[in-house]
Structures are given as structure tokens and as C-alpha cells.
Amino acid sequence: DVVMTQTPVSLSVSLGGQTSxxxxxxxxxxxxxxxxxxxxxxxxxGQSPQLLIYKVSNRFSGVPDRFSGSGSGTDFTLxxxxxxxxxxxxxxxxxxxxxxxxxxxxxxxxxx
Amino acid sequence: EVQLVESGGGLxxxxxxxxxSCAASGFTFxxxxxxxxxxxxxxxxEWVATISTSGSRTYYPDSVKGRFTISRDNAKSSLYLQxxxxxxxxxxxxxxxxxxxxxxxxxxxxxxxVSS
Numbered sequence: 341d342v343v344m345t346q347t348p349v350s351l352s353v354s355l356g357g358q359t360s361x362x363x364x365x366x367x368x369x370x371x372x373x374x375x376x377x378x379x380x381x382x383x384x385x386g387q388s389p390q391l392l393i394y395k396v397s398n399r400f401s402g403v404p405d406r407f408s409g410s411g412s413g414t415d416f417t418l419x420x421x422x423x424x425x426x427x428x429x430x431x432x433x434x435x436x437x438x439x440x441x442x443x444x445x446x447x448x449x450x451x452x
Numbered sequence: 453e454v455q456l457v458e459s460g461g462g463l464x465x466x467x468x469x470x471x472x473s474c475a476a477s478g479f480t481f482x483x484x485x486x487x488x489x490x491x492x493x494x495x496x497x498e499w500v501a502t503i504s505t506s507g508s509r510t511y512y513p514d515s516v517k518g519r520f521t522i523s524r525d526n527a528k529s530s531l532y533l534q535x536x537x538x539x540x541x542x543x544x545x546x547x548x549x550x551x552x553x554x555x556x557x558x559x560x561x562x563x564x565x566v567s568s
Contacts, residue, residue: 341513375553377553377554379554381497381555383497388547388558388559388560388561389489389497389547389555389558390558391554391555391556391557394554394556400556432496432497434497434554434555436553436554439511439513440499440511440512440513440514441499441502441513441554442499443496443497443498443499444496445496446496446497
């Protein structure tokens with residue numbers, strides 16, 4: 341199975357500040373069709389996860405441009421700029437390239 | 453607006469069965485793969501099952517293969533998860549999700565507790 345390793349486990353950030361989360365996969369996430377199926381989710385306290393970024397760098401509908409994704413192969417990054425209170429929660433990366441599909445363990449974003 | 457509403461959760465004894473349902477609306481259900489994802493209490497997310505648009509293809513991780521069955525009824529815009537031989541480690545919130553290589557829209561989740 342593809343292991344998704346997220347770092348750090350937790351982050352403290354000031355409102356208005358910038359931060360980033362790393363996700364590394366144990367195998368390349370480049371699919372035979374040429375796409376890289378790496379996604380980012382945010383789970384706010386008491387809520388269902390919500391999709392932020394699909395296929396490495398594409399923002400999902402309604403996601404503000406403060407969120408950006410980058411990376412390739414096995415190394416990926418989610419950047420959050422101008423952090424707002426509604427950005428707090430647990431962030432997960434996910435790969436949809438190889439069965440079984442797998443999530444990272446999560447990164448908790450808290451206020452400093 | 454995409455809506456996914458799960459039902460059927462509850463307390464069940466180890467070894468018993470339970471069937472979850474998910475009612476979908478706000479999109480053409482028959483055009484999308486669908487999936488179930490679970491989250492054990494205070495833990496991370498685990499993909500549980502995916503089903504193709506027609507229902508002819510299904511996919512599972514080893515942790516549930518042979519015990520869980522995902523199915524759908526396109527005429528009713530409904531998704532199901534039949535869970536047999538339940539174990540304590542199946543205790544989790546189960547989310548129904550629209551799935552295009554990855555979940556995009558998620559339901560609110562339904563709790564399943566496996567305990568004697």
C-alpha cells in the first residue's frame with residue numbers, strides 16, 4: 341500500500357500568517373494516464389472533510405486562492421497564506437492513483 | 453446543491469451485520485462513482501469502498517474485503533454499504549462521498565459502534 345507521510349503533525353500559526361504542510365508518498369503518484377491523483381482536504385472541528393485541492397494544484401469549487409498546492413512525483417506541499425480563523429482544523433493529503441487509496445495521518449492547524 | 457445523507461448506523465454486536473444507506477441529490481447520481489470513507493473515533497480517514505457508475509465494478513481495501521459490500525440503486529439515487537462479520541475495529545463514523553478518483557462531496561456521516 342502507498343504510505344502517505346504528512347509533516348508536521350501539528351502547526352501553530354498566527355492569523356494573517358502563512359504556513360505550509362508537506363506530504364510525501366512511498367511511491368510515485370503519477371498514474372499511467374499521465375495524471376497525478378494527489379488531493380488535499382480540510383476537516384474542521386465537528387464537520388465532514390471538505391475537498392480543497394485536486395490533482396496536486398487545482399482549487400476545488402469555492403476554495404479561496406489563499407490555498408495553493410504544488411509538487412510532483414512523491415513530494416507535495418499545501419500552502420496557506422493570510423490564515424483566517426475558518427482555516428483551523430486537520431488537513432489530510434490523499435492519493436487516488438494506486439489501490440488501495442490512502443490518506444495521510446493528518447496535520448492539525450491551530451492558532452498561535 | 454449536492455447533498456448526501458447517510459442513515460442506518462447504530463450499535464451492533466461483534467459478528468453481526470448492518471446496512472448503511474446514502475440518499476443523494478443535487479447531481480446526476482448515475483454519472484458518478486461513489487464511495488464510503490470511515491473515521492474511527494479521534495483517528496484519521498480510511499477509504500472503505502468505491503463503486504462504478506453502473507455498479508459493475510467495486511473496489512475495497514483488504515481490511516474490509518470479503519466482509520463489506522458496496523452497492524447502488526441509480527433509479528433511487530441511493531448508495532449502500534452492507535457490513536457483515538463486524539469487528540470492534542469497524543467502529544467509526546462512515547461517510548458517503550461522491551467519488552472521482554477521490555471524494556469531492558461528503559455526507560455528514562453516520563456512526564457505527566461495534567460492541568457487546
